[in-house]
């Protein structure tokens with residue numbers, strides 16, 4: 001091998017040494033997550049367990065403070081008012097925010113998800129329209145938005161959605177129902193709605209920006225076991241009119257937009273799984289050092305310390321894979337395979353680590369006095385969203401069927 005020529009194609013030449021700016025950003029995110037998100041989430045969880053899901057409410061000022069700290073729109077291009085961070089650094093911030101609280105991190109990330117959908121359209125979207133929306137999301141008071149693919153009868157099988165958009169003068173009229181949508185709630189700035197404009201299958205779908213308060217849009221909140229501090233809603237679209245320039249990526253090109261969107265979002269969802277796993281691991285380590293049984297801290301027992309060691313190893317391995325996927329995205333490589341690996345592996349790790357954290361805490365692990373039981377419920381969500389982990393393995397199988405067995 002000619003060393004002067006640099007690494008051979010296919011040989012991993014990534015270094016993960018953190019730069020000064022990354023360290024500072026991570027420190028800001030960690031402080032906000034631990035000092036603001038975690039206590040807010042604890043209070044929200046208490047309220048909801050006493051009074052039910054109707055008591056859900058994000059504390060006043062929290063969103064605006066997150067915006068002021070640069071933690072809502074860090075991945076949106078600088079030209080549109082965002083932080084312009086690369087995927088690796090964005091993943092670091094996502095891990096920190098999620099380690100504070102997975103539900104609030106998910107909800108506060110909704111504007112960036114929506115932005116990811118618009119950016120996935122590339123040149124096939126009017127720049128002025130895209131910038132208008134992105135600038136609204138970057139408002140100093142912060143904003144929520146949503147990206148709405150899933151329907152009651154089509155989740156994994158996205159090509160089978162039945163929400164319809166019909167021509168209506170120069171614009172479109174959209175009718176249908178979306179479900180399980182993060183950030184779909186009264187007050188949300190905008191929704192990116194996928195609707196059928198053509199025949200059946202993937203080739204007949206288009207994407208539209210719908211203002212969150214458009215006539216004919218209504219919401220209900222879902223009561224789920226995980227990510228309870230987030231807002232997961234149903235959206236009903238009853239003949240909602242949008243202008244012609246609301247289309248994102250061209251008529252019948254929505255499925256392509258969706259696939260490009262997922263390529264960018266999956267490594268970030270994987271990063272959020274790291275945050276849950278790390279929070280649970282750290283909590284379990286602290287507890288094992290503190291808790292005594294048979295006259296000694298339980299950490300002194302190999303049965304406990306080996307369990308913790310496996311948790312720590314899995315998190316480190318998952319983080320290496322997540323950063324690998326993000327690095328591939330930053331290099332403009334095809335992240336379909338490695339992104340699916342990262343999403344499935346990291347969320348499976350989060351499920352296992354949170355389950356083991358409950359085990360380390362014993363009975364206390366099952367009690368709401370400690371956050372590990374709710375992180376275990378949150379981890380379950382990540383095995384399902386953004387394409388279930390079976391779907392990620394199905395995607396990997398498609399690469400193998402084409403003879404592709406290694407990430408670039």
Ligand SMILES: Cc1cc2nc3c(=O)[nH]c(=O)nc-3n(C[C@H](O)[C@H](O)[C@H](O)COP(=O)(O)OP(=O)(O)OC[C@H]3O[C@@H](n4cnc5c(N)ncnc54)[C@H](O)[C@@H]3O)c2cc1C
Nearest residue numbers: 147148149150154155156180181182232385386387388390
């Ligand atoms: C908290 C939360 C937030 C969400 N946020 C959003 C959002 O913001 N926007 C949005 O559009 N959606 C969102 N979703 C929806 C999520 O993306 C879907 O739930 C997910 O894609 C799975 O779809 P489904 O629930 O319809 O399950 P189904 O597609 O009905 O799948 C049921 C089961 O069958 C398996 N399965 C299906 N097809 C196959 C196959 N071909 N091979 C093997 N197994 C298969 C699945 O893996 C799963 O285990 C959210 C969901 C949750 C829970």
